[in-house]
Amino acid sequence: MKTLEAIKQKINKIDDENKLFIAKNLVARDPDIEKIKSDLGVHLPKSYQWFLKTYGAGGVNGVFxxxxxxPDHRYAVVEETLDFRKDHPSVLPEWVFLEWFSDDWVCLLDTSGCHETTEECPVIVYQIGEDRWEKGWDTFADYLEERFFGGGDDRKKMELLC
Structure with a gap:
């Protein structure tokens, strides 16, 4: 797993080049993390909590x-996750919405797979039309690193999962 500090350094470098759209003014505080966990009924991995506290939301290179x-929608991840669960009843209640990957693929945290020692969980890719999913990354940090800086065609990952 990539260290979060190394990821932060890469993000900061891109930020200096004005190539990102991170919502730094909307970062989470500890009470925000607790509300998200409570409202969704999940345990959030440490790396995702770090992302929320450090950047709030957003991304680089076209990834959000x-x-x-x-302020009107402070807990966007809660709203998106609950809406996604409602629209897709077969989705497990332990899954947390991260991003639309393409028209019919989304990325979700699988908090049911949180490791007790590392407090990390896998990120899955879910194909909406087919109602199927596969593990995409071992941790949120791995997902973040590849999605932001992978440099390759992420659709190849989808093809491998199909």
């Missing part, structure tokens, strides 16, 4: 990861 929202 859900998190904190505007």
């Amino acid at each position: 990861i859900e998190g904190m929202g505007t």
Whole structure:
């Protein structure tokens, strides 16, 4: 797993080049993390909590990861996750919405797979039309690193999962 500090350094470098759209003014505080966990009934992995506290939401290179929202929609990840669960009843209640990957694929945290020692969980990719899913990344940090800086065609990952 990539260290969060190394990811932060890469993000900061891109930020200096004005190539990102991170919502730094909407970062989470500890009470926000507790509300998200409570409202969704899940345990959030440490790396996703770090992302929420450090950046709030957003991304780089055309990737947008859900998190904190505007003051009117402070808990955007809660809204998106609950809406997604409602629209897709077969989705497990332990899954937390992260991003639309393409028209029919989404990325979700699988909090049911949180490791007791590392407090990390896998990120899955879910194909909406087929109602199927596969593990995409071992941790949120791995997902973040690849989605932001992978440099390759992420659709190849989808093809491998099909």
